[in-house]
Amino acid sequence: MSKTILFASGKGGVGKSTVSATLAAALAAKGRRVVLVDADIGLRSQDLLLNLESRVVYDLIDVARGRCLLSQALLESPDIPGLFLLPAAQFARCRDLDPKKLKRILALLQGQANYVFIDCPAGLERGLRNVLNAGASEKLHVETVLVVTPDDLSVRGAERAASLIGKKDLSRPSLLVNRLNPDMIRSGDMYTAQTIASLLDLPLLGEIPEDPAVVTAQLRHRPVLAYECEARRAFLRIADRLEGGAPAFPSYGGGKPSFLRRLFSPKLREAPWMASAGAGKADSGSAPREDTKPTAPAGDSQSESDDEISP
Ligand SMILES: Nc1ncnc2c1ncn2[C@@H]1O[C@H](COP(=O)(O)OP(=O)(O)O)[C@@H](O)[C@H]1O
């Protein structure tokens, strides 16, 4: 049976596109047929990540509006056979995508692939709502994955996205924590994935470290999996879990730091101006104080009401 997964987040830039592309590649490399739908209308990215940017002719909006057949818009990855992309429209808006049409497209894709992944637009507005409305159907059996980075803004966004998902007819999301920095976790400067999962009260699907190889891969338009790196191992574990496996969770930041690591790990020190702030020196600095009302320059005859902006 086909598995359909929506990759969403509250905040943008947390790695939805990177994560959905790499997991799609990992599953296709295992011999599964995977279709990745780029639903980020107006800001398509998956064509770049999958090295297909020069081959896009038709897109999701073209299919939804009947300007081409679904098969004409689907592009197969040049690097990984069995991995297909349905690109987003670059010059359209989220409201141009009719959720009913997307629902129909998802139903068709489910008949053709083992996995259908949907890379959602960021934020909590119309774009995400349209995609959630399309996925919210008992017949489609859509699962949702929330991608989050270990910071308060992203966690707050994820909380709002989870509540939006909860209002639709969709399953409870699982959580992917991306861009973890083991050294920062060890020094107590970053949340662990488990802490975020318990803050959001969501099951943890996986954790991915911050890895420069991800940036290099994207710069070269190559799959992350093409490089032997920690992120690759993390993605393979998550792909295994999607297939029903139960690989152990890594302990990013767990365990005791080694003697050498403790010796060489940089210590964060406060900068001098922060140390002096609030110590009676605020008036001597050049920064304006918030509680000081600006006064009119001497000789300025304008009255206060002249400062009002007329319509
Ligand atoms: N695990 C990671 N390590 C390093 N960089 C990452 C990682 N995941 C994502 N990035 C970088 O973060 C940026 C945003 O990722 P992207 O997948 O476009 O996010 P989104 O789709 O949520 O907007 C990209 O520049 C990407 O290279």
Ligand SMILES: [Mg+2]
């Ligand atoms: Mg994206």
